[in-house]
Amino acid sequence: MASPALSAQVVDAPAAVSAVIGEEEPFTIRVGTRRSALALRQVDMVIATLKAAHPHVSFEVHAMKTAGDVDKVTPLPEMGKGLWTNELEAKLGAHEIDMVVHCLKDMPTSMPDGMVLGCVTAREDPRDVVVFKAGHEGRYKTLTDLPEGAVVGTSSVRRAAQLRRRYPGLVFRDVRGNIDTRLKKVDTEAYDCIILAAAGLLRMDFHDRIAQYLDSTTEGGGMLHAVGQGALGLEVRDGDERALKLLKSIEDRPTMMACYAERSVMRMLEGGCSVPIGVETAWVDGEDDAEGDETTKKKLRIRAVVVSLDGKEGVEAERTEEVASLAQADSLGKRVAQELAEKGAQRILDVINAKRGESTGAIKVSDSAFVAAQVGS
Numbered sequence: 034m035a036s037p038a039l040s041a042q043v044v045d046a047p048a049a050v051s052a053v054i055g056e057e058e059p060f061t062i063r064v065g066t067r068r069s070a071l072a073l074r075q076v077d078m079v080i081a082t083l084k085a086a087h088p089h090v091s092f093e094v095h096a097m098k099t100a101g102d103v104d105k106v107t108p109l110p111e112m113g114k115g116l117w118t119n120e121l122e123a124k125l126g127a128h129e130i131d132m133v134v135h136c137l138k139d140m141p142t143s144m145p146d147g148m149v150l151g152c153v154t155a156r157e158d159p160r161d162v163v164v165f166k167a168g169h170e171g172r173y174k175t176l177t178d179l180p181e182g183a184v185v186g187t188s189s190v191r192r193a194a195q196l197r198r199r200y201p202g203l204v205f206r207d208v209r210g211n212i213d214t215r216l217k218k219v220d221t222e223a224y225d226c227i228i229l230a231a232a233g234l235l236r237m238d239f240h241d242r243i244a245q246y247l248d249s250t251t252e253g254g255g256m257l258h259a260v261g262q263g264a265l266g267l268e269v270r271d272g273d274e275r276a277l278k279l280l281k282s283i284e285d286r287p288t289m290m291a292c293y294a295e296r297s298v299m300r301m302l303e304g305g306c307s308v309p310i311g312v313e314t315a316w317v318d319g320e321d322d323a324e325g326d327e328t329t330k331k332k333l334r335i336r337a338v339v340v341s342l343d344g345k346e347g348v349e350a351e352r353t354e355e356v357a358s359l360a361q362a363d364s365l366g367k368r369v370a371q372e373l374a375e376k377g378a379q380r381i382l383d384v385i386n387a388k389r390g391e392s393t394g395a396i397k398v399s400d401s402a403f404v405a406a407q408v409g410s
C-alpha cells in the first residue's frame with residue numbers, strides 16, 4: 034500500500050505527470066454499511082485506508098438498517114442466517130452499491146451467489162472481554178471474583194455456554210442492542226457484568242471499560258472467541274475486477290488465511306442454524322531450517338470448541354499446520370471440524386437441533402458434507 038505521504042504527492046502532480054506515472058481515471062465506489070455507530074466507524078476506517086492508497090477514487094457511504102437492527106426481540110439463533118447482511122447484499126446485487134463493509138463475524142460462512150469476500154483487513158483484538166457495572170470495578174477484577182448468583186449479560190449462546198462450563202455459579206441473562214445500549218444496560222439494569230467483543234469497544238474508544246480479556250489462557254477458565262471476531266470482511270460482486278483490485282491493496286493476508294480456517298470449521302459444522310463454536314487462531318513459528326530466520330515457515334495454529342447449551346459438555350480440537358494459501362486454510366478448518374465431529378460434536382449439535390425444533394433444519398456432519406463444501410466459498 035502506498036504511504037499517505039506518497040499518495041499526497043500523486044494527488045498534487047499535474048495531470049500530465051499523473052498520466053506518465055500511470056495514475057488511473059477517477060471513479061466512485063458506493064460503500065454499503067449498517068447504520069450503527071460501530072459500523073459507521075468501521076466504514077470510515079476502511080475508506081481512510083483505501084483513500085490513502087488510491088487518491089483518485091471517491092467513496093460514498095450508503096448506510097441502512099438490516100433485519101438484525103430492526104428486530105431486537107427474536108432470539109438471535111432463531112433469526113436465521115444473514116440477519117446483519119441480507120439487505121446490504123440485495124443492494125449489492127442490484128448494483129445500487131459496489132462494496133459492503135461487514136464485521137466478518139456477522140457474515141454467513143457461505144457467500145451468496147454472485148458475491149465474494151473480496152478481502153479481510155487487519156484484525157483488531159479478536160478476544161471477548163468482561164465489562165463490569167460502573168462502580169463494580171473496585172470490587173471485582175475478573176469473573177472469578179464474582180459471587181454465586183452474580184448476573185452476566187450476554188445473548189450469545191457461544192459465550193454463555195463456554196462460561197457456564199467454567200463458572201457454574203453465575204447466572205446468564207440476555208442483553209441486546211448496540212454497544213452504547215449494552216454499556217448503559219450493564220450500568221443501570223440488573224447485571225453485574227456483560228461480555229462483549231474487545232474489537233467493538235476498542236474501535237469506539239471504550240478502552241477504559243475493559244476489565245478482563247478472555248481467551249484460552251485466561252486464569253480461572255477462559256473461552257474462545259467467535260469465528261471472524263475482530264476482523265472486517267469486505268464484500269463485492271464476483272467479477273467486479275476494479276473493486277477486487279482495490280480491495281487486494283488493503284488485504285491482510287495472514288488475517289484472511291486465519292479467518293478462512295475459522296470460517297471453514299464453522300461451515301462444516303453448521304446446518305440451518307448457528308452453532309455454539311469458539312475458535313482461536315495464531316501464527317506460530319515453524320521449524321527453523323538451514324537458511325535461518327528469513328525462511329522460517331510460519332504455521333497456523335487453530336483451537337476450536339463446540340459446547341452444549343447448558344455448558345455441561347464441550348468438545349475441543351487443536352491443530353497446527355503450514356498454511357500458504359486460502360485453500361490450505363480451508364482444508365485445515367475442515368480437518369479441525371472432522372476432529373470435533375469424531376470427538377462427539379455431532380451429539381451436542383443434535384441436542385441443540387432437537388431443542389430448536391424443525392424450523393431451523395438439522396445439522397449433520399457427514400462425509401458428504403465435507404465433500405460438498407466449496408473451497409473458498
Ligand SMILES: NCc1[nH]cc(CCC(=O)O)c1CC(=O)O
Pocket residue numbers: 117136137138139228229230232233261262263264265
Ligand atoms: N452483531 C454483534 C457484533 N458483531 C461484531 C461485533 C464486535 C466487533 C467485531 O467482532 O468485529 C459485535 C458486538 C459484540 O459481539 O460485542
